[in-house]
Amino acid sequence: MTDSTAGPQPGDNEPNGDLTSGLSAHAAAVGDEEPEQPRHRVIGTPPPAEARTLLKTPPPGAPGGPPVPRQRELPADPDDLVSAKRAERVVVACFLIATLAGLGFIASYLIFQVHSVTNVLHSNLALGSTMGLAFLALAVGAVIWVRRLMPWVERTEARKLLRSSPEDRAAFAETFEEGAEASQFTKRPMVRRTLIAATVPVALAPIVLLRDLGPLPGTSLDHTVWRKGMRLLNYGANTPIRPADFASPGGMVTVVPDGFQDDFNALAKAAVIIIKFPPNIIQFSAKPQPGRVVQNWTVDNIVAYSKICTHVGCPAALYEQTTHHILCPCHQSTFDAARGAQVIFGPATRALPQLPMTVDAQGFLIARHDFIEPVGPSFWERGPS
Ligand code: FES
CATH class of the missing domain: 1.10.287 (Helix Hairpins)
Structure with a gap:
């Protein structure tokens, strides 16, 4: 026989129905006391805390609840x-x-x-x-x-308006005005003016520094120091040259204008090469024209050309006697000396200018006048001249 006041004891194996009836009898025996809730033995993993809480989460989409999950837009797998x-x-x-x-x-x-x-x-x-x-x-x-x-889908998305809404713009303007007022920028004119005055020199500084690039070239690129009657000096020895000094044709000599042999700024444009040709090699013409040597500017088959390569200005210092080719070692521009130093190979697009030449009363080679065209790189020109 079971004692009804003792209640369930640990280790009891009675079915729940018997246990419940036992507890009811116990509650009746204690009179007004709050009846105890039936206690169940928990077997396995308890349910999640969320399921047991009294504060239920609102359903998706409801106020305070999680957002409604988006429907999947891309297929998870390819078709095949x-x-x-x-x-x-x-x-x-x-x-x-x-x-x-x-x-x-x-x-x-x-x-x-x-x-x-x-x-x-x-x-x-x-x-x-x-x-x-x-x-x-x-x-x-x-x-x-x-x-x-990856799944093969074509998706498009409508472009959104990039402009802010009127409310946002009004809010920005209000914030800006608030900031300007709080900064005292409008209320303190001395601060404002001195700040503006301080920024002007800072803005002008880069413009002033442009002066370090040197004076503007003006027309200096169009001319050299060669003038009428100026002797051609053998570079290094600085001696004037007679046509008879060329013992045999074929050689090339670098010459400089008399009086400027030590002026490297002048020589950067005025350096000249002279070449003595055998007879009947030069293609002459009476006037300057492409592919021809101006006959009147030569002396006894001696021709003078600018030594400054028309590509980017290296000295065109190599000469091949058998082919009469002047070669610039920098990028291999090649000029045909017998045909007005026209370009036959390489990146240069313009012939080496010819220096007009004659002899003075003592028989020395002199310049008739300056080159009739700019020497050196003609980067301002487009295409062959
Ligand atoms: S400078 Fe002469 S080929 Fe470039």
Whole structure:
């Protein structure tokens, strides 16, 4: 027989119905006391706290509740799953190749020492090919991934108005005015004026510094120091030259204007080369024209050209006697000396200007006058002249 006042004891294995009836009897026995809630044994994982709380979360979309989940807009998988599986294998293969090639690059760098030209060639070949293969495999894998594994959908999105709403603009204006007032910028004119005065020199400073670029060139690029009657001096020896000083044709001599042999600013434009030709080589003309040497400006088959390359101004200092080619060593512009120093190869677009020349009473070579066109780089011109 069970004692009804004892209540359930730990370890009781009675069914819940018996236990409940026992508890009811116990409550009746204690009279006015609050009846105890039936206690259940919990088996397994308790439900989440949210399910047990009395403060229920409002449903999605309701005030205070979570937002309504967006409907999915992109499909999760491509249409053809079998084809996608094949593509996946190809992508994986590409990425594996890229991995191996990348490791090969590192290994090549460590293995190939560059102590000789041959080793450098081998090293460059190995580094370049492994790096190229790594990038190629990565790119191919990425392209296949995008085109074959990702869902193929076309999406458009309407453009939103970029302009702020009237409310936002009004709020901004109000904030700006508040800030201006709070900064005292409008109320304290001395502060405002001195601030403006302080910024003016700062803004002018870069303009003043432009003066360091030097004076404006004006027309100085159009002229050199060569003048009528100025002797041509052999550069270095600084001696005047007679046509007879050329023992045999074929040579090239650098000459400078008498009086300016030590003026490097002047020589930067006025340096000249003179070339003695054998008879019947020069293509003459009476007036300046492309591809021709002005006959009246030569003396005894000696022609004078500007030495300043018309590309970017290097000295055109190499001469090939058999072909009569003047070569600029900087970018290999080549000029045909027998044909008015016209360009036959390279980036220059303009012939070397010819210096008008004659002889004075003592038989020395002198200039008739300055060049009739600018010497040196003609970067302001477009295309061949
Ligand atoms: S400066 Fe002569 S070819 Fe460039």
